[in-house]
Amino acid sequence: MNKNPLSVNEAIKKLEYYCSYQDRCYKEVIAKLKTLGMFQTAIDHILTHLSENNFLNxxxxxxxxxxxxxxxxxxxxxxxxxxxxxxxxxxxxxxxxxxxxxTDYLTNFYNLAEKKWQTLTDTSLEKKKRRWTDYLLRKGYETHLIFDFLKELST
The missing domain is CATH 1.10.10 (Arc Repressor Mutant, subunit A)
Known part of the structure; x- marks a missing residue:
């Protein structure tokens, strides 16, 4: 917490800048305001101001x-x-x-899947498939895409 707490207007200016150089979500802005030592009523007022002036969307x-x-x-x-x-x-x-x-989703998936497959150097095909599948699952791709592509690789 700051030794000299910010006024609401100072906090508004600080948060307008914070939101203008990168899009933010409400959760990030609230966390930032709490680190600045703002009270809940001030937080509510600032959030309203930021939303109304399109700093927060x-x-x-x-x-x-x-x-x-x-x-x-x-x-x-x-x-x-x-x-x-x-x-x-x-x-x-x-x-x-x-x-x-x-629009780019499938193209990016296929490019990433192909690139990863080429970089894996496991001697065992099963181990290579497992590592490749785990990688794509961690990236957040759907299982049906992964296993359909794996079938294409196997043929």
Whole structure:
């Protein structure tokens, strides 16, 4: 906690900047405000201000989160959905966010799956399949995609 607590206006300015350089969810903003030593009534007021002035938008956050994690970390839909739920994002916004990645989803999956398969150097085919499958499951890809691709590799 700060020795000199911030005024509500100072906290608003600080949080406007915090939300403007990266999309944030409510949970992150509330945590930030608590670390600044703000009381619940001030937190409520600041959240209202940030929402009304479009600094804080849950749908925009969910969409950019999904696009970013899929594009840069190559996460699948299940992992993205799980992470958004952890951040208390509504199911409607999660569905909207997952629609953002539909166009590149299968292409990215096949590229990642192929690349990973080529990099594994296990001598046992069963061990290689297991490590490859575990990797893609951790990334959050659906089992039916993984096993369909595995069938293609086997033929």
């Amino acid at each position: 849950e749908e925009r956050f969910a969409k950019s989160f999904a696009r970013g994690k899929h594009k840069f970390k190559h996460w699948g839909k299940r992992r993205i959905e799980q992470e958004l739920k952890f951040r208390d994002i509504s199911s409607h916004n999660i569905k909207t966010a997952l629609k953002e990645i539909e």
